[in-house]
Amino acid sequence: MQPPVLELVDLKKNIKNKEIIRGINLTLGPAEILGFLGPNGAGKTTTIRMIVGLIRPTAGSVKICGYSIADDFIRAMSNVGCIIESPEMYKFLSGMENLRQLSNMDKRITRQRVDEVVELVGLQKRIEDKVSTYSLGMRQRLGIAQALLCRPKLLILDEPVNGLDPAGITEFRNLIRRLAHEEEMAIFVSSHLLSEAQLMCDQVAIIRQGSIVKTATVKDILNTETVEWRLDNPVKAARLLKEKWGIEALRENGNTITAAVGENRLELINQVFVNEGIELRYSIPRQNTLEDMFLDLTEGDEIA
Amino acid sequence: MLRLIENEVFKIIFKKRLLIVFGILLVLITAFAYGQDNSLNRTKARLAGRIGITASTDWKKLCEQQIIDLKNRLESPYGHEEDKPATRVRIEQLQYYLENNINPLDSSAAKFTTQFMEQSIFLFLPLLIIILAGDIVSGEAANGTIKLILTRNIPRWKVLLSKLAALLMLEIIVLLMAAVISAAVSGVFFGYGGWTAPVATGFRVIGDRLETLGVVNVPQWQYALMVYGLAYFVSIVVGTVSFMISVLVKSTSASIGVMMSALIGGNFLSHFMSDWKITRYLFMVNLRLTDYLAGSFQPVAGINMAFSVTVLSVWAVAALAISFVYFMRQDILV
Structure with missing residues (x-):
């Protein structure tokens, strides 16, 4: 070789x-x-x-x-x-x-x-x-x-x-x-x-x-989707995400949470939220960019 | 390897370094030749006015008169004590010329060419060499091109060796330029002849006496060759030391500055601290190799040709060793 x-x-x-x-x-x-x-x-x-x-x-x-x-x-x-x-x-x-x-x-x-x-x-x-x-x-x-x-x-x-x-x-x-x-x-x-x-x-x-x-690979980065939900019970939603799919959700301000989900699972997740009695206002999938990942990884760095 | 050397020569020529050296030489030699012509005429006129003859007809009388003047100066109570040994040596030399029928006041292009190098060897020639050598490595570090040549499939020592070889070759060119310009310019004042006139060499200064036993007469052209040969040796030494500084510092101006102050400082030292023994091991103090040929008095007692050549060689070898070891190991951070 x-x-x-x-x-x-x-x-x-x-x-x-x-x-x-x-x-x-x-x-x-x-x-x-x-x-x-x-x-x-x-x-x-x-x-x-x-x-x-x-x-x-x-x-x-x-x-x-x-x-x-x-x-x-x-x-x-x-x-x-x-x-x-x-x-x-x-x-x-x-x-x-x-x-x-x-x-x-x-x-x-x-x-x-x-x-x-x-x-x-x-x-x-x-x-x-x-x-x-x-x-x-x-x-x-x-x-x-x-x-x-x-x-x-x-x-x-x-x-x-x-x-x-x-x-x-x-x-x-x-x-x-x-x-x-x-x-x-x-x-x-x-x-x-x-x-x-x-x-x-x-x-x-x-x-x-x-x-x-x-x-x-750049392909993987672009394929990782993050989803933002606005709903009435973010604590419960986060718990569900964790229990059912092992996904760590980020609680943002007020009633918004975001989490990285795999492909094609958003419909399923939304279905479960509704079944569990969560009032869902909207969910938006967002495509990640290299920049998002970069900033996540290098956050708070000062020039050494 | 040859192509690498060619590269280096090409770069130096394109940086117009040789042109600068040529310009400096031309201006200085012209001024020097004019000045020498002037002062020679005045000396002749002064001596002739006093003893009533013309220099061209009877130089021997002039010479005798010069010896008498020098002797008077020696006996004068107002003379400096430390100047006396040099004066004594000068008298004995004139006496030798007189006895052997050599006219020391005679001037020609050949003689000027030789004298110019004798006068330049300890300061002016080294300065020209520094202009060439000062930025040969530091220049590449300063503008970043060192990264370009060290990331080729060529080992570092070859890169450095090609630079050194280019420098040693260009030093020959500088000496040739000096010789040709001197001969050409001074010929206008003194005539183009004199290449076969005899020159006495082999004087030895022992204490404050001049030893004339080993003196031989050689034709002027041969003497000039000896002087330029020694000048090349001095160029090699100054070149390698300057090369080392150029490897060690990253900026051209620092490199040239360090070498210039070392040279000028060294010349001061040899004049004012001649009793301080350690100064004799400095390379700057040992550059006046041609003085040994002519038999001039040495300001620092107890050094001779063999000593100076040894000291200079040790400096050159050490400088090369340091340059190569440092260059091979150095991290390029520019």
């Missing part, structure tokens, strides 16, 4: 005796897009830096296509393309000269490949101009181009849509999905734009204070 494209095992990092990352486990297979989400200071960038070998982990291991980043850096990194934070390039060089610099560092990258990625990110017209004259969005495109140069199996993108306009974001999302599906690239995207991550990713991992608090 092929090893996963990316495997993090109990990854830890202490900086100045402070635990920044407290044991992260994660695997990512080919053609999967993982959104790596978390509030500021949760440890997203530190984790990414450990994956690409910029920071040495205190404990644990990073494996890329089965090669350990600590013991087999060259072979591991041969499979990685990345943008770490903002895509820094040499501003005194042109876009093309920047890409040539990088293609000089890897024998596999041909001149033809360089032209190919330039076209892929749509920078043909400005590629001979100095990077200092580029807009943030163009730098972002150049950053993506350099990450794709070596046809990586793993693409790591740290906040990739910063500075792109709405059309650029859509275009970028389509590009990412195409790369994953057509070239079977595993893509690891960190972002704080949740609505964007929801559209772009297959799965998400939410990191909070250095540990992953939740991993889920």
Whole structure:
């Protein structure tokens, strides 16, 4: 069996005796897009830096296509393309000269490949101009181009849509999905734009204070429905939910309660409420978003 | 590896560092050549006015007069005691020139080219090297591109080695520029010849006496090569130390600042605290290697060519070791 494209095992990092990352486990297979989400200071960038070998982990291991980043850096990194934070390039060089610099560092990258990625990110017209004259969005495109140069199996993108306009974001999302599906690239995207991550990713991992608090597929998140009821006896209703279906209800203000229910059970629940003599004014199913889950999980966090 | 070095050279050239160095050299050398021409003419005129002959016809008389002047200065009760050993060495050197029929007042492009490097080797040349080396690593940390080159499938030591190799190559170019500009500019003032004129070298200063037993005459071009060879050695040492600072600090201005203050501070130390023994182990105090060739008096007693070369080599090796170990282990947090 092929090893996963990316495997993090109990990854830890202490900086100045402070635990920044407290044991992260994660695997990512080919053609999967993982959104790596978390509030500021949760440890997203530190984790990414450990994956690409910029920071040495205190404990644990990073494996890329089965090669350990600590013991087999060259072979591991041969499979990685990345943008770490903002895509820094040499501003005194042109876009093309920047890409040539990088293609000089890897024998596999041909001149033809360089032209190919330039076209892929749509920078043909400005590629001979100095990077200092580029807009943030163009730098972002150049950053993506350099990450794709070596046809990586793993693409790591740290906040990739910063500075792109709405059309650029859509275009970028389509590009990412195409790369994953057509070239079977595993893509690891960190972002704080949740609505964007929801559209772009297959799965998400939410990191909070250095540990992953939740991993889920985006599909599952969207399928979890919450229902809000307004009725005359919320205490009784909550008790019924708990007794019959084991569902914890949240009592909101006055006569309103909310609870997460599975699919297709709402009619049944309502039927029982009525049979038990509860006067039901209304029940509204609400589709959950990634944002709801994120805020639930990271509530009350302060930047560490 | 060659392609990595090519990358580094390309970056330095595009950052216009070499152009800056070229500009500084051009301006300074022109000023220096003009000044030297001026002061030489004045010296000649002054001496000639006093003893009534022209320098070009009889330089020996001028030389004798200079020796008499220096001797008077030596015996003067108002002279500084600490200047006297240097004056004594200078007299003996002039005497040697006189006995061996070498005209020390003669000037030519060849001589100027040599002298310029002799004067630059302890401060000006190192400053130029710092301009090149100061941001070679810290510059990448400051603008974040270090992340770009360290996330390739290339080990860190190779990245660092290619930078070092690029630096050592560009130092040669700086020295070549200095030589060519000096020769070209000074030729306008002094004529383009003088490359085969004999130069005395091999003086040894023992205490405050000049030892002339080992002195040999070599043609000027050969002497110039020796001077530029030593200058390259100094460049390598200053370059590696500067390289280390560039690895250790994350900002270009801090890197250049640290090196400049170290150099200038070192020059102060060698002048004002020459009796403080520990200063002789600082690299900045040992940069005047060409003085050993010419036989000038050493401000810090008891150091010689072998000592200085050893000290400088130890500094270079230590700087390299620290640079590589630190760079290999460092967490990139920028």
